[in-house]
């Protein structure tokens with residue numbers, strides 16, 4: 097179910113990452129190797145987010161994003177959302193601090209990735225030092241529409257979910273309540289409100305999880321409710337699993353400088369060198385440096401750094417015994 101890929105490193109062509117290698121993300125759309133029972137092909141759309149460095153003021157970021165959006169409209173892009181100028185979804189998610197001046201944009205299409213000429217004609221013209229891409233196989237019962245295609249973006253974050261939350265409406269609501277209880281005990285009132293779930297861009301498990309994750313990221317960092325973005329992913333995954341043990345929760349999160357991910361059921365591999373870091377559902381080539389990531393882990397990756405930690409250990413809120 098779904099495949100995703102994140103890249104952080106030296107500047108590269110955004111579109112090229114979608115077609116790189118004999119087993120590229122685009123090829124994985126129609127010929128995936130490791131679906132692990134979660135569907136057969138990924139034909140329900142795709143999306144890609146990339147980051148650009150702009151002046152570290154929100155008005156400059158919004159201006160740049162507006163110019164970029166206009167340029168891409170002319171180029172025929174079907175959806176391009178600028179993080180800071182965005183008024184939809186999690187557009188209000190604040191910056192995480194370090195590296196202010198990065199702004200995220202995205203392109204999405206609900207058609208199969210192999211049918212979209214923009215992948216070869218437009219997206220390779222964009223250059224970025226960070227990319228997060230996803231191809232979708234819609235879970236049965238969930239809408240096939242552009243708004244359901246990851247990445248979901250807000251602030252400087254981009255997020256993808258490969259998997260499924262059975263009975264997601266009930267479970268996500270219960271998870272929101274659990275997180276609110278834990279945050280209140282920790283000392284932050286009304287961090288999580290069920291009403292926030294109405295902000296979900298689409299009626300899917302992934303879009304709803306992104307709303308909860310946005311609230312967690314609001315309070316991530318030293319002294320926060322969760323210590324880091326990786327801890328936020330881990331806490332979200334472990335809280336979901338408490339309600340539905342067979343949930344599949346491969347998350348992928350980027351902020352333009354680092355990648356964080358979880359593995360719960362689905363495949364993930366890492367290719368990390370001093371120059372770049374890539375996390376991908378499936379290796380796109382036979383480079384011997386690809387490392388398969390074990391199940392039930394939380395991962396942090398950036399050039400020259402890969403950490404893999406058991407999910408259970410990382411999934412506790414700050415201050416928990």
Ligand code: GLN
Pocket residue numbers: 097098099134135232233234235238244257258259260261300301302
């Ligand atoms: N459940 C999510 C959706 O329908 C993710 C699907 C997947 O991983 N195949 O969008």
